[in-house]
Amino acid sequence: MPRPLSHIRVLDLTRILAGPWASQTLADLGAEVIKIERPKTGDDTRTWGPPWLKDRDGRETREAAYYLSVNRGKKSVTIDLSQPAGQRLVRDLAAKSDALIENYKVGDLARYGLAYDDVRELNPGIIYCSVTGFGQDGPYAQRPGYDFVFQGMAGLMSVTGERDELPGGGPQKVGIAVTDVLTGMYASLAITAGVAYRQLTGVGQYIDMALLDTLVAFNANQISNYWCSGEIPKRYGNAHANIVPYEVFPAADGHIILAVGNDSQFASFCRVAGREDLARDPRFSTNPQRVRNRGVLIPIVQAIVRQRSKGDWIGALEAAGVPCGPINNMQEVFENPQVRHRGMRVDIPHPAGVPCATVASPMRFSETPITYDVPPPLLGQHTREVLSGVLGLSDDEIAALSAQGVV
Numbered sequence: 001m002p003r004p005l006s007h008i009r010v011l012d013l014t015r016i017l018a019g020p021w022a023s024q025t026l027a028d029l030g031a032e033v034i035k036i037e038r039p040k041t042g043d044d045t046r047t048w049g050p051p052w053l054k055d056r057d058g059r060e061t062r063e064a065a066y067y068l069s070v071n072r073g074k075k076s077v078t079i080d081l082s083q084p085a086g087q088r089l090v091r092d093l094a095a096k097s098d099a100l101i102e103n104y105k106v107g108d109l110a111r112y113g114l115a116y117d118d119v120r121e122l123n124p125g126i127i128y129c130s131v132t133g134f135g136q137d138g139p140y141a142q143r144p145g146y147d148f149v150f151q152g153m154a155g156l157m158s159v160t161g162e163r164d165e166l167p168g169g170g171p172q173k174v175g176i177a178v179t180d181v182l183t184g185m186y187a188s189l190a191i192t193a194g195v196a197y198r199q200l201t202g203v204g205q206y207i208d209m210a211l212l213d214t215l216v217a218f219n220a221n222q223i224s225n226y227w228c229s230g231e232i233p234k235r236y237g238n239a240h241a242n243i244v245p246y247e248v249f250p251a252a253d254g255h256i257i258l259a260v261g262n263d264s265q266f267a268s269f270c271r272v273a274g275r276e277d278l279a280r281d282p283r284f285s286t287n288p289q290r291v292r293n294r295g296v297l298i299p300i301v302q303a304i305v306r307q308r309s310k311g312d313w314i315g316a317l318e319a320a321g322v323p324c325g326p327i328n329n330m331q332e333v334f335e336n337p338q339v340r341h342r343g344m345r346v347d348i349p350h351p352a353g354v355p356c357a358t359v360a361s362p363m364r365f366s367e368t369p370i371t372y373d374v375p376p377p378l379l380g381q382h383t384r385e386v387l388s389g390v391l392g393l394s395d396d397e398i399a400a401l402s403a404q405g406v407v
Contacts, residue, residue: 003030021184
């Protein structure tokens with residue numbers, strides 16, 4: 001069954017996380033993704049272990065879990081871009097591709113004749129996406145950048161972490177490389193939009209994706225709060241700046257998340273808690289009042305929640321329609337009945353002879369469902385297939401390139 005992007009070919013000149021996340025999303029949507037890697041070493045993340053995928057005998061392979069997490073559905077082709085013959089091969093592949101995504105330093109690919117202007121001469125309809133830390137222009141354009149730096153620079157850490165006046169207070173980064181993942185998501189959406197525009201007009205285009213831009217945009221309502229109030233947003237720990245009660249509360253045997261989003265839900269919580277008087281109290285009857293009086297209300301709610309177990313609270317609150325939940329570790333996430341029902345773990349047969357576990361895409365299509373039949377590739381697994389099938393090279397020509405160390 002064709003998938004939404006089954007008709008396009010993507011040349012992937014990215015490594016690490018942001019670019020590969022984008023190209024994996026495109027592969028999930030059906031695109032043929034040709035990943036260009038360095039001979040012998042490949043994507044940096046191939047060596048970012050342990051942990052490693054284990055073979056059928058329980059021995060560690062050299063397939064790092066990090067690499068496996070963002071490269072399913074792709075074809076791996078090894079080409080040495082430092083050699084003119086390798087540069088010609090990649091240009092030839094670009095001429096036969098619908099989109100190209102790269103995350104080299106600003107201007108780096110021009111050395112190889114693979115800048116946007118070079119590729120556009122070969123393929124005027126190309127959708128060419130560059131992913132960099134700070135974008136293609138501006139005073140920081142030449143700087144390298146990492147997720148941790150962007151979480152601080154873009155303001156995310158100013159609103160993440162416990163309040164300064166409390167134990168453990170201070171800035172805190174998010175536990176995953178959120179900058180890279182979000183930029184990859186935006187990049188895949190931008191490339192898809194570029195393809196759609198080209199189908200309407202026949203015109204290709206250049207896409208400039210910057211990690212800093214992405215995380216600044218990610219601040220969303222916190223920025224709007226600042227612009228509307230003139231007050232700089234601050235850290236609230238697990239609390240919410242605009243909704244109360246909306247945070248983590250200790251129960252008798254652990255912690256629960258209580259996420260009261262409106263006045264009706266607060267009234268329902270109060271009924272479950274046996275404290276309907278709180279919902280009638282003018283200090284707490286509306287969300288604006290609860291926000292103003294959070295310092296009074298939160299200790300009261302804390303004392304109430306401590307009296308019962310996690311399971312007791314979650315069962316009763318769910319029955320009453322009050323949003324709540326546990327704090328799961330990664331094992332518990334995939335033991336959750338809803339997560340299991342939604343099929344969020346998918347095992348793909350891997351060339352190592354064992355299933356490769358992967359997280360399913362959250363995109364669900366009624367007519368063009370995503371399939372998971374192509375595992376993350378071994379290094380150079382598809383070199384011969386692509387050079388022969390896409391570029392029409394003969395076995396002798398491929399052998400000669402291999403002898404020269406080009407592929």
